[in-house]
Amino acid sequence: MPLYDPLNRCIDYLRISVTDRCNLSCVYCKPRERMKVLPHDELLTYEEILRLASVAVPLGISRLRITGGEPLIRRGILDFISSLHALDGIEDISLTTNGVLLEEMAPGLLAAGISRLNISLDSLDARRFREITGSDSWDRVWRGISRAEALGFSPIKINMVPVRGVNDDEIAAFARLTVARRIHVRFIEFMPIGAHDRWHTDACVTADRVREIIEREVGVLVPFAAKKSAGPSDNYQITGGTGVIGFISPISKHFCASCRRLRLTADGKIRPCLLSDTEIDVKAPMRGGCESGELERLLRLALQVKPERHYLHETPSGCYQRTMSKIGG
Numbered sequence: 001m002p003l004y005d006p007l008n009r010c011i012d013y014l015r016i017s018v019t020d021r022c023n024l025s026c027v028y029c030k031p032r033e034r035m036k037v038l039p040h041d042e043l044l045t046y047e048e049i050l051r052l053a054s055v056a057v058p059l060g061i062s063r064l065r066i067t068g069g070e071p072l073i074r075r076g077i078l079d080f081i082s083s084l085h086a087l088d089g090i091e092d093i094s095l096t097t098n099g100v101l102l103e104e105m106a107p108g109l110l111a112a113g114i115s116r117l118n119i120s121l122d123s124l125d126a127r128r129f130r131e132i133t134g135s136d137s138w139d140r141v142w143r144g145i146s147r148a149e150a151l152g153f154s155p156i157k158i159n160m161v162p163v164r165g166v167n168d169d170e171i172a173a174f175a176r177l178t179v180a181r182r183i184h185v186r187f188i189e190f191m192p193i194g195a196h197d198r199w200h201t202d203a204c205v206t207a208d209r210v211r212e213i214i215e216r217e218v219g220v221l222v223p224f225a226a227k228k229s230a231g232p233s234d235n236y237q238i239t240g241g242t243g244v245i246g247f248i249s250p251i252s253k254h255f256c257a258s259c260r261r262l263r264l265t266a267d268g269k270i271r272p273c274l275l276s277d278t279e280i281d282v283k284a285p286m287r288g289g290c291e292s293g294e295l296e297r298l299l300r301l302a303l304q305v306k307p308e309r310h311y312l313h314e315t316p317s318g319c320y321q322r323t324m325s326k327i328g329g
Contacts, residue, residue, distance in 0.1 A: 011060070
């Protein structure tokens with residue numbers, strides 16, 4: 001029987017974090033101070049992740065997204081993705097990356113079964129990119145995006161988090177990328193996860209504000225009807241454009257009623273909701289020798305505790321003990 005939660009949401013999408021490590025230090029994702037990575041033996045092995053996926057897929061999980069940290073820095077990632085792709089019942093595997101290693105790894109990703117990419121990029125200016133990420137890798141990221149386009153990855157989605165006073169003056173420039181290219185640009189509202197000393201309500205540029213800027217400076221937006229998607233993006237196109245502009249608004253217009261996903265953290269916790277610290281441990285049972293039936297029970301338990309919605313507005317300072325890099329962004 002497919003996975004349904006108590007609110008009759010059909011859960012068919014599992015985000016899998018394979019590492020909490022990253023080769024960037026983005027200010028909104030992980031603090032540059034007091035950041036400790038997990039010991040290697042605390043991370044799930046590929047065999048453990050594959051075992052959990054092999055239990056989840058017959059229950060109705062058909063879509064997987066590989067995340068980190070930065071997933072491309074973990075050794076053996078291409079063979080692992082190929083193993084996931086071989087599971088009977090998997091309809092789609094996608095990957096979220098910061099793009100630093102994409103230029104050299106794009107051919108291998110395509111061969112392993114990845115056709116859709118999300119690339120996190122918060123500035124089109126190399127100097128500002130360094131300020132946000134702590135790295136001089138902008139040129140490498142842009143070459144990676146261009147290589148992925150040339151190889152035929154589709155769609156290629158660029159995720160941009162506009163932060164007031166940091167990069168919100170680049171909203172129009174990002175939107176213009178979609179005029180002549182088939183790139184999707186998604187504007188994601190800044191969330192209070194892993195940035196306790198940097199996040200405040202005024203820093204969040206709402207989706208409505210982003211849309212206002214685009215329509216004033218670039219062009220009129222018209223609704224874009226996409227095929228079935230597991231994502232929360234509200235999609236549009238600039239009139240006459242070829243790409244897509246999406247708005248993801250967890251702060252101003254939460255989309256909890258249509259959520260179809262669970263998350264697996266790199267250290268083996270099922271997280272039913274991004275904006276909740278509730279987690280179900282699957283690593284300890286697996287390493288204790290549990291049967292597959294117990295893993296199925298834990299997956300179903302995660303559904304029972306999946307909240308109706310997030311409560312960010314009731315607790316605006318957040319209650320999130322993990323950084324985004326430890327959750328799987």
